[in-house]
Amino acid sequence: MNNQYDAFVIGAGLTGLTTAFYLKRKGKKVLVIEKNDRIGGVISTKEKNGFLFEQGPNTGILGSVEMVDLIEDLGQAVQLEVGNDNVNKRFILKGTWQQLPSGIGGGISTPLFTTKDKFRILGEAFRSRGKNEHETLAEMVRRRMGESFLNYAIDPFILGVYAGDPSYLVTRYALPKLYNLEQKYGSFIGGSVKKMFKAKDNSEARATRKVFSVNGGLSNLTGAIANEIGKENFILGASNLKINQTENGYELSCNSNNETISLNAKNVITTVPAFELSEFLPFVEKEIISKTENVFYAPVVEVALGFKNWNGIDLNGFGGLIPHIENRDLLGVMYMSSLFKNRAPENGALISIFVGGARKPHLTKLPQNEIENVVEKEMSELMGIKNFNPDLFELIWHNKAIPQYGKESGERFESVETIKNKYPGLFIGGNLCDGIGMADRVKQGKKLAGLVD
Ligand SMILES: Cc1cc2nc3c(=O)[nH]c(=O)nc-3n(C[C@H](O)[C@H](O)[C@H](O)COP(=O)(O)OP(=O)(O)OC[C@H]3O[C@@H](n4cnc5c(N)ncnc54)[C@H](O)[C@@H]3O)c2cc1C
Known part of the structure; x- marks a missing residue:
């Protein structure tokens, strides 16, 4: 193994795989280091007793242009499967299952929201902008739309995406698009309508927000990316990982297959969850790295x-x-x-x-x-x-x-930037910043690959 690389990518989940895929496409010599014996991170599909089921994420959303690009760039290696019309029929429990309304008629007749809040929503566009940048999602929705919208629209939506609590999540960090709608247009509804009519450029329009999987399950997506990267460019089952700064970049050491490996690269891109980071980056100042972990x-x-x-x-x-x-x-x-x-x-x-x-x-x-x-x-x-x-x-x-993504997220995002500026060639990615969904992960992975020169 020639031990000089352009980049090490730490973690072989969707983010790391995307980063390595695009680095390889740029002609970079890349090595992915993964502590597990398999690639995919939380994405894992299994077959048993005639069922094909997911053990991590179940569906993705074509919610970023980068997600669409990745599927296209993989060509015949994956068969995209867009969810059928059932995806538009979603239910919320209020005593019994109630269908989530999509149009105005359904919105008026639904028992999910109180009559008072249905009237209140008519005035949403006239409510003033929030001034607290750390306002929680619950506070924001209560202020603009009312308690029943919080309880029966936003709360379940947040459960579906974050398994989270709207009174903990800060809108600016957890749902930045929603926060920006209010800040830019002064209203969720008005802003959404204006955005709908604003001509999207061709690339933006490709992110259709359709729900997708791939034939055979999501492991076939991560498997196809890994195949493109090439088996020889992975170290799986890596333990005792340590990275240190050298004059020309970084030196990595780890154990795998009872061997001790020592290699060098100009760049290191981490895509592991926050709680794993400080373990293998001993040279990064404690005060800075600890802020990346505050999640x-x-x-x-x-x-x-x-x-x-x-x-x-x-x-x-x-x-x-x-x-x-x-x-x-x-x-x-x-x-x-x-x-x-x-x-x-x-x-x-x-x-x-x-x-x-x-x-x-x-x-x-x-x-x-x-x-x-x-x-x-x-x-x-x-x-x-x-x-x-x-x-x-x-x-x-x-x-x-x-x-x-609670109120401490601002500090975390800042420390990710500080590391990028203070330690040239070291980039912190992963779901501790830039969003949690698969489409966000792919967007970040491609962005990280673009930062390596
Ligand atoms: C249960 C669950 C359901 C979800 N459902 C959805 C969904 O339906 N739709 C959606 O869009 N998103 C969903 N998500 C979110 C989305 O799946 C994840 O954000 C995304 O897959 C994470 O990818 P990642 O590469 O950033 O992280 P991970 O998949 O966590 O990958 C990180 C990798 O780093 C490795 N690693 C960790 N420490 C080290 C170390 N020290 N050295 C080397 N390697 C290390 C890990 O083993 C892992 O392989 C879900 C997430 C979970 C957990």
């Missing part, structure tokens, strides 16, 4: 539940989210087999369920049989399952799943 990752237990003969409620839809105020023990359910092909046997159903999150972390600490009991009780009641006897019942623990 709480909400835990979740993901449950893949499969039935060969479904006997519950109609599953034509995307799935349902369960507002915190409903006092249930599940965060939400996704009807995966209603969205994508070949996920469950014919007449069967594959459902993905989330338990825990930022407000009910204790549930993730329960013994397995107690979590299974929670799932059985809730699913029987909510999904009308008469005889709960699943053919697939898999629990996947994510003890540090989703970073929560």
Whole structure:
């Protein structure tokens, strides 16, 4: 192994793979270092008993041009599967499942929001801009739209994206597009309408926000990226990773396959979660690196539940989210087999369920049989399952799943910039900054590759 590289990429999740893919395309000599024996990070698809299920993210959104580009750049190596029309039928629990309205008519008749708040929303465009840059999402929505919108629209949306708590997340950091709508246009609704009519340039218009997976599941996406990077450009199962600064860049040492490896590169790009960083960057000032780590990752237990003969409620839809105020023990359910092909046997159903999150972390600490009991009780009641006897019942623990962008995030983002300026060639990426969704990760990965010269 020639031991001089242009760049080391630390972490082989979607972000690291995207970074390495685009570095390689630029003709750079790149090496990806991953502590696990497999690539993909939290993305992991599995087949069992006739079901094809995800153990991490279930769906992506074509929400950034970079996400669309990546799929196109992979060409025939992946077959994109856009979710069918069921993606537009989403449910929110308010006693029973209520369909989330999309048009004005549905908005008026829905029982999800109070009549007072429906009138209140008419005045949303006239409310003044927020002045507190650390205003939480809950405070902002209460101020502009009312309590029932917070409880039955924003709260479940945040559960679906962050497994989070709107009273903790700061809009400016967690939903910057929403924050900017208010700051720029003075209104969510007015701003959205203006943006809709504003001509998008061709590239922007390609980010359609469609829900997607790929044939065979999301591991085929990360697998295809890794193939393009080339097996020889990975070190898997890396332990005792340490990076040190040298005169011309960085020196990396780690163990893999009972060997001690020592290599050099001009650049290092980290894409690991925040809590892993300080371990292998001993030369970065404590005060700076500690600020990159100041983020709480909400835990979740993901449950893949499969039935060969479904006997519950109609599953034509995307799935349902369960507002915190409903006092249930599940965060939400996704009807995966209603969205994508070949996920469950014919007449069967594959459902993905989330338990825990930022407000009910204790549930993730329960013994397995107690979590299974929670799932059985809730699913029987909510999904009308008469005889709960699943053919697939898999629990996947994510003890540090989703970073929560609270008020401390500004400091974290600043320290990422400080490191970039203070340590030339060292770039901090990963989901501690720049967003948490797959489309954000790909956008960041491509940006990071662009920073390496
Ligand atoms: C349960 C769950 C469900 C989600 N659902 C969705 C969804 O439906 N849609 C969506 O868009 N997004 C979803 N997300 C978010 C999205 O999946 C992630 O943000 C994204 O996949 C993270 O990719 P990443 O590469 O940044 O991080 P990761 O996937 O965490 O990859 C980081 C990699 O770094 C490696 N690593 C860590 N420490 C070291 C070290 N010291 N040395 C070397 N390697 C190291 C890890 O092993 C890992 O492989 C979900 C996330 C989770 C956890």
